[in-house]
Amino acid sequence: MAPRVTQQRIAELAGVSQTTVSLVLNGKEDSARIPEATRQRVLDVINETTYVADPAARRLAGQANNLVGIFTYEHAFPSETSDFYTPLLTGIESAAEQLGVDLLMFTSAPVVDGRRKILHERSRLRLADGCLLLGREMDADELQQLSESGYPFVTVGRRDGENIRWVGLDYKSASADLASRIIEAGHRRAVYVHLSLNAESSRDRADGLIERLSSSDVAVETAQLKDVSVEQVLDLVVSAGATVLVVEDPTEAETLHAALRAKGIAVPSQLSMVVLGERSRPQDQAIDFTRLSAPRIALGAAAMALLHETLNGVDEAEEGLPEQQLLPCALIDGSTLAQATAR
Amino acid sequence: MAPRVTQQRIAELAGVSQTTVSLVLNGKEDSARIPEATRQRVLDVINETTYVADPAARRLAGQANNLVGIFTYEHAFPSETSDFYTPLLTGIESAAEQLGVDLLMFTSAPVVDGRRKILHERSRLRLADGCLLLGREMDADELQQLSESGYPFVTVGRRDGENIRWVGLDYKSASADLASRIIEAGHRRAVYVHLSLNAESSRDRADGLIERLSSSDVAVETAQLKDVSVEQVLDLVVSAGATVLVVEDPTEAETLHAALRAKGIAVPSQLSMVVLGERSRPQDQAIDFTRLSAPRIALGAAAMALLHETLNGVDEAEEGLPEQQLLPCALIDGSTLAQATAR
C-alpha cells in the first residue's frame, strides 16, 4: 500500500512549505500572496501525484465539506416507497451535482416499525454540513429538538412548527382549484377518500378541497381506506348520493376505479373521479384521471438549493431564497370529471 | 448554537483526563485498566450530555467510521438509469442498514459526457472507509490506480484486472444454458443483438451464448443497435435465415418485438426470441420473454457484505467471503422460444 500523498509530501516535491500548498489550493485571493510561478509549480506537482485532500482533515480543521445528509424516514430505494422518494432524490442528486456536494444517506439508523428515528442516530448527522429530511410524516418533537440544537436542516414538504426551513408543495391551492372545477361541473355531493391526516400534506389537501367545496355548499363525506374497505367506500358513495369521488392517493384511486368498473359503475358518466396526486412513473395503461400533478423533482432540487444557501450564505448576485416556500402544482384535465347528472 | 461537546468537556465534568474518556469508550479490555467505578462515572456524564464522537476526528486518528461510499458512473436516480441502479441500491441499502453503516453517495463528481470520474480534484473518496463502484462499464486504468493506492473498494459486476474485488452475475453460464435450450429446440441459425462489448457483463453473455451455440454448429450473426437500425436487424434476421433472435437488453427486445409485430412476423411461431436480461420493474403489459433473470438486489447486498468484510475482517464464526464471486442467474421459460420450423 502506497503511503498516502499529503500536502507535506507535495510541499517537499515542490520545494515549498505545507502552508504554501494549502494556500495555493484554497487561499483567498487577497490574503495569500503567491506569485504565479510558485503557484504553477505547486499545481504541477499536485497534478502529477493526483493528490486529493483528506476530507476528514479538512473538516477537522473547520472547513465545510460540501456534504449534505439525507434522512429518509423509510427505506429510500425499495419499490414500495420508490414512487415517493425517487423523484425527490432525482432532483436532489441533480442539484447536488451542480452545487458540488456529496450526499450522505443515513442508512445506519434502523427502520423500526417502518420508521427511522433521527435522534437515535444524531451522531452521524454531524459528519454532514447539514441535512435534508424526507418523509410524509415527521415527528414534530424531534424536528423541534433538532432545530434548537442549531443543526442546519431543511425538510422536504411543509411542516408545522417554528423556525423550520422547508420547501413544500401548494397542495391547498391546487386542491381548491380542483374543487372549483367540481363545483363548476355542477356537483353537489362528494366523497373524499384521504390518507392519514397526520401529514401536513394531507391536511393541506383536505383543507383546500373541503373549504372550497363547503363554501359552495357542496356536501362532503370523508373516509380513510386504512379504516374502511373498498366496498364500504362504494357504499358510502351510494348512500351519500355523491356524484364525484375525490381520492388523495393515486394508487388507491386506481384500486377504487377498478372496483367501480367491477361493480358496473362507469367513470365518469355515472360517477366522476378526481385525484389529488399522481403516480411518479407513468404506467402504460394508466387511467387519465382529472388530477393534480406535483413537481417533485423540482421540489427535491429546491430543497437542496435552500439547504445549500443556508450553509453557504446567499450568492452575491442572487436574492435570498425564502426560508419557507410552496411550489405550485399543475392541474391536469384528464377525463374522469364530467358534468354532474341528477341521480 | 451550543458549542460542540468534546471528550475534553466530558473529561472535565467527570474529573478525569481526555485519555480516560477515550479509553472508556473504546479501550481494548487488556490494554486499558479502568476500574468499574470510574468507567461508570464517565459513562454517566456521557449519557447526560448526549456526547457523540466527531466522525471526522475519528477518521483522522485512523479509525473506521462505518461509512461506505457509493460511486455510480452515471446519475443514480433518474428513471432512464434507475432500472439499472435501483435494485442494486435496494440491496445495498438493506445490507447497509443491517451492518449499521451509512452510505456516502459521490454526487459531486460531475457527470461529463455521461460518465463520472472517480479521481477528481476534490474527491471525497477518503471520507468513506471504503467504496462500492457501480456501473456497466468502468475505466480499467482508474480501477488499477485506485487499487494500487490501497483504497478498499468492491465493484458490482465482474471486472477484468488484477487484485480487484468484485461480486458479479454468472451471465456466462446462464447465457450458455439459454443457448442449450435454443439448441434443444432445434434452431440452427441465430441472430444476436448485443450492447457494447466494452462491458465485462456483455462479453460474458456473448461468450456463453456464442461458445455454446457454436459448439453445436449453430450459426450466429451479431449486431449492435448502436450501429444499425431496427430495420437492419430485421433484414439481418431474414437474410441470415435465422429462426431465433437473441437480444441482450430487455428494452431493446421490446422495441424489436414491437417492430416484428408491425412487420407481421409472429413471435414465437415464425421467429423465436430469447432475452439475456430482464426489466427490473415488471410492467403491466410486459411480454413474457424466454429470458434470464438476474438477482440484482442480492447482488447489491453481496457486494456490500464483501466490502464490509474487507474493511472489518472476517467474522469469527463465519467463513470468509471469496474476493471474487459470481452469483447464479435464474432462467425463465417464458413463451417466446418455440421449436424451430424450417423456413
Place this chain on the structure above:
DNA sequence: CGCACATGCTCATGCGCATTAGCAAGGAGG
C-alpha cells in the same frame, strides 16, 4: 542613506480523537 511598506513565504498552532509511553501510589516479597 535610512525608513516605511509591500512581497513571498514559513512557523506554529489547533481542530477532536486514539494511542503509546510512562508516572505515582500501593502492595507483595525478600
Place this chain on the structure above:
DNA sequence: CCTCCTTGCTAATGCGCATGAGCATGTGCG
C-alpha cells in the same frame, strides 16, 4: 527497608489540514 510488580491514571504526540502571526527580502521615497 528496599525492590519489583500491579493498578489507575495522564502527558504527549500525531493524524492532515487551514490559518493567523510573523520573518526575511526587496523596493520606493524623502
